[in-house]
Amino acid sequence: MPLWLNVVSRVILFMIILFFITKFLGKKQLSQLSFFEYVTGITMGGIAAIVILEVRHSIIIGGLAILVMAAIPYIVGLIALKSKKFRDFIEGKPTVFIKDGKIMEDNLKKERYTTDELLELLRKKDVYQVSDVEFAILEATGDFSVMLKKENQPLTAKDVNLSLASIKEPQTVIMDGEVLDEPLSTIGRSRAWLHIELEKLGVTIENVFLGQVNSYGELTVDLFDDKLQVASPQERALILSAMKKCQADLEMFALGTEVKEAKEMFTKNSEKLQEAIDKVFPILKG
Structure with a gap:
């Protein structure tokens, strides 16, 4: 076998081996490398490189070495998974850099971080003042986590006692101009429904680069032609508008009648409809 063909075949073979090994070890190996996993990865790569370039070495021996690693x-x-002490020894433990708003200087020195590096980590988290931080920790994987003081945290719906509708994962039903049947069936929709929604938007499937259905059952699309504009779904806004109109009509009927029973009926139903509007408003406001 020619030398170049031998090298090419070894590259392809070990790429396949390393791919399946990485897939077998799991996604954690890609996202969170511990010290041990880091060393193992370097060693496996080194073994593969030696066997590929040094053609005198046996492929079988190289493959065996990688499998053992x-x-x-x-x-x-x-x-x-079964021993916390062993896990802490192998993967390391997180280190607290800021606690109760105070910088832990000894921990910074322990991890060989300077003050400038700490400030850089904070800036990457969009924090520019140490006094805004309640707690900050360097994770065992090298990631940096920050918790701001309560008064500096973004305001949430819970803080103002506002109830919001839950949001489910959007389903991609069109990709590259092709309909995806599995996501459609997941949300209980059919191709006929999809064609009707596309007609409302005035587009055809062939012109759609990406189409998604949100948790409210609304179809949004992105077209191949970026110059074309597509209107946003208006179903929820129309429903809310219709409910408000009905409620206003009931109030008007109550004011316009002199019959006591009718006035009470219109007023009571107007109040009930207003309560319903208040409940569904977070969903329908869009």
Whole structure:
């Protein structure tokens, strides 16, 4: 076999081996590397590089070495799941940098971080003043987590006792001009419904780059032609407007009649409809 073909075949073979090993070890290996996993990854890459470039080395021996190196973090991971002490030793423990608004200087020195580096980490979290921070911690994976003081945290709906409708995962039903049947069936919709919604928007499937259905059952689309504008769904706004009109009509009927029973009926139903509007307003306001 020619040398170049030998090298190419080894590259393809070890790429496949490393791909399946990484897939077997799981997504955690990609997102959160511990010290041990970091060393293992470097070693596996080094073994693969040596076997690929040094053609005199046996592919079988190289593949065996990589499989053994892959087995080690897998076994270590199983042990770490059952032992907190072992997990802390292998993966490390998080380090508190700011506690109760105070910088922990000793912990900074322990992790060999300077004050400038701490400020840089805070800026990456959009925090520019240390006094705004209640708690900050350097995770074992190297990520930096920050909790602001209560008065500096963004206002939430819960803080103002506002009830909001829950939001479900949007389903992508059109991609690259092609209809995706599985997401459609997940939300209980059909292709016929999809065609009707597209007709309302004045577009065809072939012109849609991406189409998604939100938790309210509304279809939103992005077209291949970026110059074309598509109107936003108006169903919820129309329903809210119709409910407000009915409520206003009931109030007007109550004011316009001299019959006591009718006035009481219109007033009572107007109040009930207003209560219903108040409940569904967070959903229908869009």
